[in-house]
Amino acid sequence: MVFVSGYKMVKEAIVTQADNFVDRPHSAVSNRFYSGDSGGIFMSNGETWRRQRRFALSTLRSFGLGKNTLEQSICEEIRHLQEEIEKEKGEPFNPAGLFNNAVSNIICQLVMGKRFDYSDHNFQIILKYLSEIIFLEGSVWGLLYESFPGVMKHLPGPHNKMFSRFNTVLDFISQEVKSHKKDLDHSDPRDYIDAFIIEMEKHKESELGFTESNLALCSLDLFLAGTETTSTTLLWALVFLIKNPEIQNEVQAEIDRVIGHNRQPSMADRPNLPYSNAVIHEIQRMGNIIPLNGLRMATKDTTLGDYIVPKGTSFMPNLTSVLFDKTEWETPDTFNPGHFLDAEGKFVKREAFLPFSAGKRVCLGEGLAKMELFLFLIGLLQKFSFSVPDGVELSTEGVTGITRVPHPFKVYAKAR
DSSP: OEEEOSHHHHHIIIIITGGGGOBOOOOHHHHHHSOTTOOTTTTOOHHHHHHHHHHHHHHHHHTTTTSHHHHHHHHHHHHHHHHHHHTTTTOOBOOHHHHHHHHHHHHHHHHHSOOOOTTOHHHHHHHHHHHHHHHHHTSHHHHHHHHOHHHHTTSOSHHHHHHHHHHHHHHHHHHHHHHHHHTOOTTSOOSHHHHHHHHHHHOTTOOSSOSHHHHHHHHHHHHHHHHHHHHHHHHHHHHHHHHOHHHHHHHHHHHHHHTTTTSOOOGGGGGGOHHHHHHHHHHHHHHTSOSBOOOEEOSSSEEETTEEEOTTOEEEEBHHHHHTOTTTOSSTTSOOGGGGBOTTSOBOOOTTOOTTOOGGGOOTTHHHHHHHHHHHHHHHHHHEEEEOOTTOOOOSOOEESSSEEOOOOOBEEEEO
């Protein structure tokens, strides 16, 4: 395996030579997750991957991605989240569960056409299992299985839970698929599952992944892509804003000037909130949610920099090295919203800002995540000020697996 580090080299691999490094290699864990010819969206390759990715993007757009309808759904979910925080009555609470509930409900509406109450038992079980799958896959047990699958599959240990949890979540989604098939209206699809079933009927003899087993896997991929990273970014937002209260105050002052205390924030406000937008981007950079991008594979003999890369070579883009590249960022190891502001205080994009990766395998949920992060964070800071109990010092180290998450913490949310 080859690790690719630094902005220039990573960009050359995944953008400039996108076609040469677009495929995913098979691995021991993914081979058990994605059996047979069902690679979902994340692990499929070739024409199947292109069709599945294109179908997912076009379908999600038709059900609201980038439109006012989805924005309204997010704003409605923010109101539910605000109400749950108000129920804490100023007492310290762990925000992780609430953030996960709220963010997950957005992808539930796109994929399943419905939201779940935060007290729904099955919903909570599925969210718990999704978090465990991601944690275990990035843990030493996941790495041991990846390295010694022939031995590990016969041994007891937490790695077995990773696969049993995965199958339970798949069963949950499969039940949703069966429910959708019972009352499907071909002239009025409600969500991604409906649209996939209709498309599936057109491709009965095709090998493009339009099968019922692959529908469950594609739906699961959308959940994993659309939930964990965004809810984790919101947790990092609280960590950095609590550690930098002057920045939290400045964001709130900008919100008060532009939106006020009562009007619901909207995406139309983003151009008028340059400082807040810069802070959100810096949270993503410093949070470093996905330190290592998904494995890629050379589709033919090629070169990368001064190195020869034979066909079939696996390589790992190191996104941490991009987000903290000393040749690209003025103060790479310091939380500094100024990285995304010009001398006049206007928001500026940075080429080395690649938390969603880049190129043809760029995160499918990038557009959704950007909308969610902006609306959720602005909505929360409009209504609450966040702090921690006296004497508590939040860590920015994090726990690194597939994703990098903050150590568990409790916060005060003081109504503004």
